[in-house]
Amino acid sequence: MSSTVYLTAEGLQKLKDDLHHARTVERQKISEEIAEARAQGDLSENAEYDAAKEAQGHLEARIVKMENALASARVVNEDEVDASKARILSNVRVMNQKAKREATYTLVAAQEADLKRNRISVESPIGKALLGREVGETVAVRVPAGTVQLEILDITR
Known part of the structure; x- marks a missing residue:
């Protein structure tokens, strides 16, 4: 199933x-x-x-x-996406704590992922780490280059 x-x-x-x-x-x-x-x-x-x-x-x-x-x-109807937590179709603005660089990602299904458009899969390491989190939280994400700390600055739909 x-x-x-x-x-x-x-x-x-x-x-x-x-x-x-x-x-x-x-x-x-x-x-x-x-x-x-x-x-x-x-x-x-x-x-x-x-x-x-x-x-x-x-x-x-x-x-x-x-x-x-x-x-x-x-x-998923984008109008029904709750912006209090990072969910599918949320736009999540984060700060990479080490690089001091901001990025905004849209969380999408794997079939719609497109890194050039900052659309990342909820099944990717960053997507999984952000899912269900709230503004102000910091998440540790294991990526090929090591572990990055991402602080969630804003969530919109």
Whole structure:
């Protein structure tokens, strides 16, 4: 049984679009690659066939993952997000205590994470550490470079 995946309406539509593209366009392309490789003869020593079959396996696994996410998706209404604690879709402004640098992150589902837009997954180390916390709290986050102390300065929706 999969856990609930919280998405924005935009994130849900992107997931649906990605799934449709994988089912229609990508499946068709891989089927054509397999057919071409099969036409080359002996499959026991056919690298193109092996590569196409492997790509097919990866695609099917990705499709299953997207189908599961879609089946357990719940759209979060941004107007209903409580700003007293950091939750999904909260904008959390933090101060890195060591670097003395501020950053603002939007907490989102893994499918919507985009570091370039400061949208971090609630499943990431920073996202997990911030989730459920309040303004004024300081959290310690283990990251590849060590441990960082983040002070929560503000939470908005």
